[in-house]
Amino acid sequence: MDSKPALIEDQTPNLVVAHIRALRPRQWTKNLIVFAAPLFAFELTVQTLLGSLLAFMLFCFTSSSFYLINDIIDVESDRRHPVKCKRPIAAGLVAVPTAIAMALILLTTALVLGWWRSPGLGLAILTYALLQVAYNLRLKHTVILDVVAISIGFILRAFGGAAATDIVLSPWFLLCTAMLALFLGIEKRKAELRLSEIKGKKSRAVLYRYSLPLLNRMESVVTNGTILTYALWSSGPIVNGASTPWMMLTLPFVLYGIFRYQLLSDPEEIARRTTGAEAGGRTERPEEVLLGDRPLLLTVLAWVATTFGVLLFKSQGVLT
Missing domain, CATH: 1.10.357.140 (UbiA prenyltransferase)
Incomplete structure (x- = not known):
């Protein structure tokens, strides 16, 4: 009589986790x-x-x-x-x-x-x-x-x-967001295309219209756009950007973060780091790259810390 309720009670946490997943x-x-x-x-x-x-x-x-x-x-x-x-x-x-x-x-x-x-x-x-x-x-x-x-x-x-x-x-912020999002979207398609070439089967019909040379050229354009728009925003109020030009201190972290992400999506780097049928699909999920790569995560944390530092010193009147 008591075994069935106990079984249901044992399964309840798993069902809750399943609904959250x-x-x-x-x-x-x-x-x-x-x-x-x-x-x-x-x-x-x-x-x-x-x-x-x-x-x-x-x-x-x-x-x-x-x-x-x-x-x-x-x-x-x-x-x-x-x-x-x-x-x-x-x-x-x-x-x-x-x-x-x-x-x-x-x-x-x-x-x-x-x-x-x-x-x-x-x-x-x-x-x-x-x-x-x-x-x-x-x-x-x-x-x-x-x-x-x-x-x-x-x-x-x-x-x-x-x-x-x-x-x-700031319009420069919105443009930078658009460029960065395009960058991540292109990287996602590159990862899917590489993974499909490894498996011999394309997971999306749209991948038949893409090629690595095409995606590389698109990546080059949006990378330049991302860096340029962020640099203009961080230049300060003179270009309707950030409220202080000291945000230029964060530009090196943005450059390194983008280059690090490109390194992680490079086929030769992937070959050195991974093996098996799933090799090449890592940058298909940007959130997993951010959380899984320590240098990239540290770069993001350093950017946040520098930004808060600039904000703190500006509020105290140390920076203009």
């Missing part, structure tokens, strides 16, 4: 860009941080709702996939009706709270949701527009973070 919390790092508005504007107050935190939470709700929807749509194909079959919905750990309810609740909550906080934030979330629909239905299958859509998604997050905190962003 279905939301793909590792992908939430992409939404951290909403905190860039108060950071880049040097307006770090309790009010702006709470506004950014709300924007972060709502964009996590929105992105997770579409992860659930995608997994529901692809549940049959995922069950035949050697890796994706372990996803909670495909594995049967999360029921499809439950996943539908979760997606609807998350998306509705994000839209309602977004419009309540600020029409600009609500519009950013709504536009981001529509972009996800367009991306999954068409854009992810369209060469060049697929990476452009990824870039627009990051711009909408940055705009949403600014709207939630009533901060006006």
Whole structure:
């Protein structure tokens, strides 16, 4: 009589973990860009941080709702996939009706709270949701527009973070965000293309329109654009950029971070570091590269520390 309740009780934590995993919390790092508005504007107050935190939470709700929807749509194909079959919905750990309810609740909550906080934030979330629909239905299958859509998604997050905190962003910051997002999108396609060449099968139809030489040329353009726009922003108020030209001190960290990421995505470097069928797919997931490479993570932390140092000294009147 007591064995069945005990079994259910033992399984409950695993089911809770499965439902959380279905939301793909590792992908939430992409939404951290909403905190860039108060950071880049040097307006770090309790009010702006709470506004950014709300924007972060709502964009996590929105992105997770579409992860659930995608997994529901692809549940049959995922069950035949050697890796994706372990996803909670495909594995049967999360029921499809439950996943539908979760997606609807998350998306509705994000839209309602977004419009309540600020029409600009609500519009950013709504536009981001529509972009996800367009991306999954068409854009992810369209060469060049697929990476452009990824870039627009990051711009909408940055705009949403600014709207939630009533901060006006520098146009150089928005351009730098777009260039950096394009850079990451191109790196993702490069990793997928290399992985497909190793396996002898392309995982996306759009990969048939790409080649490594083409992606390398695209990467060169957006890398130059990223560095140039960040340098202009950090030059200070003379070009409608940062509030102090001392932000130029952070430029070396940006340069090293970009070059380090390119090193990690280089085929020869990958061959030295990895073996097996999955070699070459590491930069397909930027958030895993950031969290998994110590020099790159230290570079990000050094950039943050330097930025806060400049902010502190500027607030004390030491820097202008």
